Amino acid sequence: MSAERHVLILGGTTEARRLAAELAADPALRVTSSLAGRVAEPRLPAGEVRIGGFGGPGGLARWLREQQVDALIDATHPFAGTISFNAAEAAADARVPLLALRRPGWVAGPGDRWTSVASLDEAARALPALGERVFLTTGRMGLAAFAHLEDMWFLVRSVDAPEPPVPARMETLLDRGPFTLDGERSLLRRHRIDVVVTKDSGGAATSAKLVAAREVGVPVVVVRRPCVPRGVREVADPGAAASWLRELLPQPRPFP
Incomplete structure (x- = not known):
């Protein structure tokens, strides 16, 4: 078994790319980003990339087990909708820790109509x-x-x-x-x-x-944004997601 710890990022967002770049700099981590494939020429993140769906929560759970994923980070678009529920179900099935990286929504200010x-x-x-x-x-x-x-x-x-x-x-x-x-x-x-x-x-x-x-x-x-799964821990920025991963998967060397 590889000494690398495997992290799967459900990506496609700016925050997902920033997180992948930070995590991929650590040789002790294997970082895979999954993109839905809806954009013809997506901006590819650092690390490994897979494009396309998993076939529902069951397919994602199977992939997590087969690829020996140690942590799952849902950094999809706030309107991706279904994938976040699939991730929650798959993570529970495969017993893989799950974190949601969701950027804050906009707030109306004075003068906004x-x-x-x-x-x-x-x-x-x-x-x-x-x-x-x-x-x-x-x-x-x-x-x-x-x-x-x-x-x-x-x-x-x-x-x-x-x-x-x-x-x-x-x-x-x-x-x-x-x-x-x-x-x-x-x-x-x-x-x-x-x-x-x-x-x-x-x-x-x-x-x-x-x-x-x-x-x-x-x-x-x-x-307005669609509903998201309850009970999933959320953070608002890639730095906080990296900190969560540092605590979850302690490394023998300082985290970059």
């Missing part, structure tokens, strides 16, 4: 009362919820091109964060945006649009 909704369908229902030219930053998945709004114009920003069904009056902007405040200001002005739709992803990489909208009084429809 936010409408909080529970889903993309609810966001679509709220739009007609708020504006006509929509900056839609929820990614390429789920655009069908807005396809029936034929009188509205949409600017859709995503990493990869969306597939139908999509709104009839739509322009696509293929881009990847982080985004600058000046860039977001220019985008809102150039496209005459009067309402923004976003998911509460949290983090700084895509928050500039919220500041830009606040400055010009543009309302923002914010889709």
Whole structure:
């Protein structure tokens, strides 16, 4: 048996890549990052990488046992949803310690005109009362919820091109964060945006649009995060996740 301790990171986020880079610097650790494969050209983290699903919680539990994983860290996107529940079930089945690395959500401040909704369908229902030219930053998945709004114009920003069904009056902007405040200001002005739709992803990489909208009084429809498994320990940043792992898997040498 290898002396290395094996850590599986369910990744795809900025925080997951930062954590993988820190952990992979330790030769006593074998670090594997798992990506869902929804992005055509993902940013690959340090260490080993696998792409694709596990086949549900049973498949993930089997992989944890077969690969002799010592710790599992769920650092997926806040809206990944199902994978977090699969991770909790699989970790319990395989008896592997589990930690959730979840960035804090955004909080409205003075001057923000936010409408909080529970889903993309609810966001679509709220739009007609708020504006006509929509900056839609929820990614390429789920655009069908807005396809029936034929009188509205949409600017859709995503990493990869969306597939139908999509709104009839739509322009696509293929881009990847982080985004600058000046860039977001220019985008809102150039496209005459009067309402923004976003998911509460949290983090700084895509928050500039919220500041830009606040400055010009543009309302923002914010889709709340889905529920997460109860009883799973959570931390908010990669440093705290590394500290948890240091305590869980003590190393014979100082942790980097």
